[in-house]
């Protein structure tokens with residue numbers, strides 16, 4: 740997801756390769772990604788809130804620290820929860836204006852994008868088409884899920900395609916800003932419109948296939 744969509748002290752849910760995840764940012768600005776399931780009774784963590792620097796589950800209010808350990812149980816405030824009572828944090832990193840998570844053998848820092856300049860976020864689009872189709876349509880090399888684009892659109896754009904499941908994707912768009920080059924609102928708007936048109940074309944083609 741775009742880093743800008745995750746403010747300090749907020750929680751969001753997303754799905755990657757069919758796996759439901761919670762993404763939350765602590766008061767220090769660090770982003771965390773865990774499986775979206777509380778180890779107590781299985782409530783979705785993404786419905787919870789950030790309290791005292793911890794992720795608090797909506798159901799019974801148990802709080803889990805950034806290391807995943809349960810640190811507070813409201814019904815038993817005097818209890819020191821055992822270390823086995825914990826969520827399992829996944830390896831996450833932020834780069835190029837995006838939050839990346841490592842699933843399986845994927846690198847923790849996300850795929851190499853070849854982008855060396857700062858990126859300004861534009862928008863994220865849900866696309867009802869497989870990630871490989873989206874990646875192919877925007878001109879990413881075969882097997883690649885993220886990279887700089889320099890075609891059809893207004894200047895340099897970083898695109899990242901996330902496979903939600905076998906039939907759906909998220910497309911994240913950012914404007915690459917080389918030193919000394921501005922990113923005015925019109926440019927971001929043109930890139931956003933380009934993304935919407937691309938989504939409409941892809942969904943139409945995929946639905947007709």
Ligand code: FES
Pocket residue numbers: 777778779780781782796797798799800801
């Ligand atoms: S289900 Fe999360 S605290 Fe009970």
